[in-house]
Amino acid sequence: MRMVNVIWFRHDLRIHDHEPLRLAHWAKEETEAVFVRDARMDEKVTPGLKRAGEHRERFLMESLVVLAGSLEAEGMPFTVLKGPVVKTMIDWLTERGATDVFLHEHPGFEERRDLEEVQRALPHIHWHVSEGHTMFRRDQLPFSFSEFPMSFTMFRKRLEAHLRLPEKKRSFSYDSYDTVTEAEPVFLSGKESGSFGAVRGSGDHIPHAGGQGIVRGGEQEALARLRSYVGNASRLFTYKETRDGMFAFDDSSKLSFWLANGSLSPKRVYRAILDMEAANGRNESSYWLFFELLWREYFQWLMLATDARLFTKQGLLDVAIVWHEDKALFQAWKDGETGFPLVDAAMRELKATGYMSNRARQNAASFLTKNLGINWLWGARYFEEQLIDYDPASNYGNWAYQAGVGTDLRELRAFNVIGQGIRYDPKGSYAKNWLHLPDTLPGHTVYDPVKLSAHTDWPQPIVDLEESLERRKQELGL
Incomplete structure (x- = not known):
């Protein structure tokens, strides 16, 4: 009987520390690999955001090209598909006559549901699911x-x-x-392919923004x-x-x-x-x-x-709290036009590169949720769209933590986006770069809108820091 082994790559685009690859290799049967570029990434979510923007798309494609080169250097075909994950995998595995599928589990809500549905639809397949997304085993x-x-x-x-x-x-x-x-290594070469031709597509072409980002994938x-x-x-x-x-x-x-x-x-x-x-x-x-x-x-x-609670407005709280859905304020935050240099520099960097530092992320999230009181899911979804290093657990976990919808809401702790800028960038280099401010500005003036407006034509902030925070406290009964 002909046996066909399939390695289903998902959020594990590597050949080192890869237990499914090791197990499939040991089976010594005909093996090929597959990845599905999830059609959900093109969906629009409130308030009009894509699930994945061009920065992450570019990085993903680069990563797939490198993986394809590593696999095909060892004679293993690698196919990239695009479409709804469940239907696409059911159709493809059926067409290939797959008998065994090797993959890593993933803690994501959607990823777990996808796997369960495919397994239910194809009960005759032998499923070999390994742990590998985390440091520790269950x-x-x-x-x-x-x-x-x-x-x-x-x-x-x-x-x-x-x-x-x-x-x-x-x-x-x-x-x-x-x-x-780590899982024992299987391949030793891991050579990178020189072109996108190594990734065999199916159906629609995989979108790629072209150009080069701040880092390369793979x-x-x-x-x-x-x-x-x-x-x-x-x-x-x-x-x-x-x-x-x-x-x-x-x-x-x-x-x-x-x-x-x-x-x-x-x-x-x-x-x-x-x-x-x-x-x-x-x-x-x-x-x-x-x-x-x-x-x-x-x-x-x-x-x-x-489970799915981390992706709901209520978060991990037992009771819902008040959130605003002011699209004008959200747009100002998203475009880096709040009038607060630290927030504005961070948001402009994010839009241009798909990245901002952890310190900048905390301040941007704090400002949106504590000073503007905007629905924290809007901010989390915008980061999901823009960030190259988007990870569902880390992104939504950190946003829930900053928004106060994590484990409890006993107090409202907010970052002072003026003081934080002065403390962590005393020369003002970060804001000067992303806001195109004069290099001659004294560092202590850069992050304070009042002092900055004395040197440049700086716009009026959209809220007062202290007043907006006090108003938010009153809304939450704190």
Whole structure:
């Protein structure tokens, strides 16, 4: 009987640390690979946003080209399809006569539903589903989903008590290596294809914006960045001091680009940090990069534990709170025309590049939800459209946290977008660049609209910071 093995790539566009690839290779049967570019990415969502914009589309296509080159260098055909995921996969697997499908599970609500529907429609296929999107396996967690620790701090403490994890005040230990292990490698070449011809399409052509973004997609770029940042002591061991910078590329690792679509495995990042600590010792910065990786891990499991709630206006709260849906204010925020230089610079950078720093994201989200009181889902959806490093768990998890619809709403903590700019960019370089302000401006004037208007023709802010925050508190009864 002819057996046809299929590897279904989703958010795991790599060949390192890839258990489905290893299992399919061991089966030694005819194997081919497939990826479906989800038609939902073209859908419009309120308030008139696409699910994926040109920056993420470009990065995805680049990543697929590299993956195609790696697979086809080993003689494995790779097909990229476009359409509704469920119908497209059912039709394609049936046409191919697939007998076994190998894939990674994913904690996303839509991804889990897609897989369940395809499995129900094709019960005769043998499904081999592996864990690989997270650092830890489900059986390593010291709690069930029914008792999931909703706060990050409790999540971290429970894991630290149960697993041998790096800890801030503990020196490096080789025991930590055993906590996270990668799947054994299968291919050694991983050569990048030189053209888009390596990706065999079906149906409509996969859209591609052309040009070049601030980073290139693909596994080779991911591993190169891992070596140049985590493998560089001058960067890794100063991470905590630079991570809040908003302007210089090397202020932070930027690994989130490739982690988002799985061109880079979180396990590989974890072990790269440990390798550097084994050679140099642990300091606060090397631990802090692991700490950020742990935040990513928390959001993945939180999304899985709470199902679709993270994508609702109410979020994880037991009661709904008041949100405004003022399209004019939202447009001003989206276009970087709020009159607050930090917010405006961040939003213009996002639109131009598909990226903004974590510090800038927190301030932009705080301003939209705390000072304008705009529906937090609108902001999360705009970031989903624009961000190259969009990840459903991290994006919606962080937005829910900033919007106060995470685990509780006991107080309204807001970022002062004037003070934050002065503190983290005292020379004003970030705002000067994205708002085309004169280089001669004194740094302390750049982020204060009143002081800035004395030097330039700066517009009036759309709200008063203190008054808008107090009004929001009254709306929420806080």
